[in-house]
Amino acid sequence: MSEKDIHHGHHEHPKGATITDHVHYQDTEGVIRFEEDHGHHDADRNKKNFIHTYIFSTDHKMIGKQFLITGIFWALIGGGLSNIFRMQLGFPDVPLHFIGAIFGDKWAPNGVMTPDFYNMLITMHGTILVFFVLTAGLSGTFANLLIPLQIGARDMASPVLNMLSYWFFFLAGLVMFISFFVPSGAAGVSWVFYPPLSAIRESSVGSETGADLWLVSMSFFIVSSLLGGLNYITTILNLRAKGMSMAKLPLTIWALLITAILGLLSFPVLLGAAILLMFDRSMGTSFYLDKIYMSGIGAMPHEGGNPILYQHLFWFLGHPEVYIVILPAFGIVSEVLAVNSRKPIFGYRAMVLSMLAIAALAFFVWAHHMFVTGLNPFVGSVFVFLTLLIAIPSAIKVFNWITTMWRANIRYTPAMMFSVGFVSLFISGGLTGIFLGNSAIDIQLHDTYFIVAHFHIVMGVAAFFGMFAGVYHWFPKMFGRFMNRTMGFIHFWITFVGSYCIFWPMHYQGMAGVPRRYYSHGAFESFNKFGGLSEFITIAAIVVFLAQLLFVFNYLYSMYRGKKMTDLNPWKANTIEWTTPINPGHGNWDGPIPTVHRGPYDYGKDGEDFIPQTVPMRPGETTHHG
Amino acid sequence: MTLSEENKKQANAQRFGLYLGLASIAMLFTALTSAFLVRQGAGNWLFVNLPIQFWISTVVIILSSITFYYAKAAHASANISQYRLLIWTTFILGIAFILLQYMGWLAMANTGVYLDGNPGGSFIYVISMVHVVHVVLGLVLLAIVSIRTTIKSHNPDHLHKIGLMATYWHFVDFLWIYLFIFFQIKFF
Numbered sequence: 001m002s003e004k005d006i007h008h009g010h011h012e013h014p015k016g017a018t019i020t021d022h023v024h025y026q027d028t029e030g031v032i033r034f035e036e037d038h039g040h041h042d043a044d045r046n047k048k049n050f051i052h053t054y055i056f057s058t059d060h061k062m063i064g065k066q067f068l069i070t071g072i073f074w075a076l077i078g079g080g081l082s083n084i085f086r087m088q089l090g091f092p093d094v095p096l097h098f099i100g101a102i103f104g105d106k107w108a109p110n111g112v113m114t115p116d117f118y119n120m121l122i123t124m125h126g127t128i129l130v131f132f133v134l135t136a137g138l139s140g141t142f143a144n145l146l147i148p149l150q151i152g153a154r155d156m157a158s159p160v161l162n163m164l165s166y167w168f169f170f171l172a173g174l175v176m177f178i179s180f181f182v183p184s185g186a187a188g189v190s191w192v193f194y195p196p197l198s199a200i201r202e203s204s205v206g207s208e209t210g211a212d213l214w215l216v217s218m219s220f221f222i223v224s225s226l227l228g229g230l231n232y233i234t235t236i237l238n239l240r241a242k243g244m245s246m247a248k249l250p251l252t253i254w255a256l257l258i259t260a261i262l263g264l265l266s267f268p269v270l271l272g273a274a275i276l277l278m279f280d281r282s283m284g285t286s287f288y289l290d291k292i293y294m295s296g297i298g299a300m301p302h303e304g305g306n307p308i309l310y311q312h313l314f315w316f317l318g319h320p321e322v323y324i325v326i327l328p329a330f331g332i333v334s335e336v337l338a339v340n341s342r343k344p345i346f347g348y349r350a351m352v353l354s355m356l357a358i359a360a361l362a363f364f365v366w367a368h369h370m371f372v373t374g375l376n377p378f379v380g381s382v383f384v385f386l387t388l389l390i391a392i393p394s395a396i397k398v399f400n401w402i403t404t405m406w407r408a409n410i411r412y413t414p415a416m417m418f419s420v421g422f423v424s425l426f427i428s429g430g431l432t433g434i435f436l437g438n439s440a441i442d443i444q445l446h447d448t449y450f451i452v453a454h455f456h457i458v459m460g461v462a463a464f465f466g467m468f469a470g471v472y473h474w475f476p477k478m479f480g481r482f483m484n485r486t487m488g489f490i491h492f493w494i495t496f497v498g499s500y501c502i503f504w505p506m507h508y509q510g511m512a513g514v515p516r517r518y519y520s521h522g523a524f525e526s527f528n529k530f531g532g533l534s535e536f537i538t539i540a541a542i543v544v545f546l547a548q549l550l551f552v553f554n555y556l557y558s559m560y561r562g563k564k565m566t567d568l569n570p571w572k573a574n575t576i577e578w579t580t581p582i583n584p585g586h587g588n589w590d591g592p593i594p595t596v597h598r599g600p601y602d603y604g605k606d607g608e609d610f611i612p613q614t615v616p617m618r619p620g621e622t623t624h625h626g
Numbered sequence: 627m628t629l630s631e632e633n634k635k636q637a638n639a640q641r642f643g644l645y646l647g648l649a650s651i652a653m654l655f656t657a658l659t660s661a662f663l664v665r666q667g668a669g670n671w672l673f674v675n676l677p678i679q680f681w682i683s684t685v686v687i688i689l690s691s692i693t694f695y696y697a698k699a700a701h702a703s704a705n706i707s708q709y710r711l712l713i714w715t716t717f718i719l720g721i722a723f724i725l726l727q728y729m730g731w732l733a734m735a736n737t738g739v740y741l742d743g744n745p746g747g748s749f750i751y752v753i754s755m756v757h758v759v760h761v762v763l764g765l766v767l768l769a770i771v772s773i774r775t776t777i778k779s780h781n782p783d784h785l786h787k788i789g790l791m792a793t794y795w796h797f798v799d800f801l802w803i804y805l806f807i808f809f810q811i812k813f814f
């Protein structure tokens with residue numbers, strides 16, 4: 001018999017008799033007990049207490065919700081911070097007394113924020129949104145929710161590691177949150193954390209204790225990502241239902257699988273970079289530091305290090321990271337577009353291969369973030385070539401999304417709107433990527449608002465749109481209720497138009513050379529003409545942020561008061577998560593796990609609107625896509 | 627699905643998950659050793675001759691892998707008393723490895739190679755410390771597995787856990803051999 005703390009399933013009784021559907025667990029004295037499990041379903045929730053159900057849950061669906069709600073919390077903080085520093089950029093000398101009230105007058109004497117505080121805001125905005133929201137909030141939520149449900153598994157391969165993954169994430173967030181309130185404030189050296197600024201405590205206020213806490217928090221976060229990713233890959237490759245071959249996986253699962261592989265191979269490199277940085281900061285080593293003279297202190301003891309080394313290590317993670325952010329959105333959007341177009345996804349195999357190509361190229365393009373570091377121009381040209389290659393699989397994906405919608409009888413749900421919006425954003429942001437991928441143009445545009453516009457559109461807002469599409473689409477699976485449609489549409493239109501209003505003008509600012517990360521552009525005569533544009537961007541940012549509050553309200557309202565789900569399969573989708581009960585218990589299916597017979601995109605086939613994956617192939621029927 | 631099949635699926639998944647974990651640890655050391663390499667190529671590099679303690683510790687960790695291999699074999703053939711002897715020998719060798727690494731660091735410091743000196747020395751300190759952290763993790767897990775498998779009666783599920791533990795242990799051993807050789811080579 002099993003000695004695991006909890007083990008579902010069937011076991012040989014020692015005496016040879018068969019016991020089915022029991023939970024075996026070992027109590028503190030080491031005695032193994034048996035308890036009736038009612039076939040893995042509903043009873044679980046009633047039997048366990050509040051803490052096991054909602055807090056230290058090992059149910060993948062609950063962990064997914066935990067990731068989502070924590071992600072929403074961080075999105076509000078990260079987005080709120082951007083509104084505060086946009087106030088400084090749009091209205092430089094307008095006093096904001098609430099900043100002093102929240103963070104202490106030290107950071108905003110007379111309501112005008114200090115440059116150090118501005119640096120903290122942009123650093124925390126970037127860190128929180130890239131890692132806590134668009135990595136943990138997006139992958140964490142949908143990998144946990146969808147992987148077991150869509151592949152036909154009772155839970156993750158290791159539910160306990162899965163729970164630990166969430167709690168490491170929570171711990172990372174807690175440390176990051178605390179860092180706002182230490183005397184020297186949070187880290188203020190930008191989310192990329194380049195040395196020597198980040199490696200020498202004395203170099204700025206934001207390089208002090210806040211930077212230590214940032215590194216500790218990120219170490220917890222990396223552990224969380226690795227535990228999560230390991231589980232996702234293992235589950236997808238080992239625990240698929242009968243008949244669910246890799247070629248029958250929904251594209252969401254393919255996307256989450258590739259995302260997890262990217263994370264597993266790139267996050268350890270960031271950990272390596274962070275370890276060396278911690279030693280430079282605290283132990284006096286010189287990995288990233290060479291001879292430095294600090295005014296007021298004198299010559300620093302360091303010698304022989306190289307700060308560019310950090311950039312190589314950082315971007316070896318950093319570039320795959322942007323695909324870690326966008327790939328889950330690819331998957332969600334592909335699924336939502338096909339379901340609401342009532343058509344098979346165009347070119348299923350091409351969609352999978354293009355994601356694999358993007359993932360493979362992700363590891364060979366990192367130096368395109370470093371064109372202005374004095375990189376050898378020949379090396380630069382190799383990275384330009386490899387970077388521009390990414391346009392090919394990206395274009396295939398865009399083409400396939402559009403052809404999926406082509407002449408379709410489209411059903412406009414909020415999820416569908418966000419998916420269409422995603423395609424628009426991905427094109428707009430992707431095209432500027434071609435500009436920036438060319439080193440000759442990048443040297444002009446590097447560290448300007450052009451790059452801010454590019455990555456916010458293509459990975460920031462686009463990934464958020466993927467996340468919104470996913471939340472609107474799978475909300476009924478999470479809570480058994482629907483989100484309000486009208487509020488969803490209002491949320492979509494304000495966010496969609498507003499996001500373009502924020503980021504489109506930044507392209508012009510960037511082309512004119514306005515540098516990013518500057519506290520104030522007022523001292524530069526040539527940038528003063530953009531003052532009006534900056535005000536406009538700030539107002540747009542505030543409007544978009546308020547629209548997100550509407551989303552949060554809709555989310556919370558619909559959790560308790562939303563329209564109840566009555567039909568098992570409200571979107572008439574083919575994937576098997578819609579064959580589970582309306583409020584599935586731990587174990588997902590009451591009876592046996594359904595057998596899968598066909599691919600997930602048999603829409604509009606042979607005169608039928610949709611054919612779920614559980615319907616056997618008819619004699620002589622051929623597969624739809626290839 | 628038959629009963630043993632579901633258990634087998636679970637066991638396979640655990641083994642697969644372990645391999646993924648090892649892959650990510652390998653990536654961590656790939657990053658650190660490639661930083662070592664790149665930095666060495668940049669010049670101003672102090673080449674450190676490893677102290678004798680590191681040579682001894684290499685022998686010790688190889689020995690511990692051998693005793694672990696025979697411990698697993700003893701358990702497979704249900705020779706529990708031999709298994710007990712060998713698994714605890716492995717554990718003691720693991721502790722000896724950590725002590726020897728510590729003595730190695732002291733020896734380096736005695737010859738004037740300090741953690742905060744030339745990166746040629748700093749890299750060896752930091753990389754070997756990160757490796758020791760993985761050995762310590764291995765020892766904690768080994769202690770848990772050993773206690774469970776020696777005080778409980780013989781059980782086929784134990785062999786699976788011992789197998790997973792052995793894979794991790796051999797991996798950490800191999801990793802040290804790689805690092806040890808890597809530190810000895812003058813690349814530039």
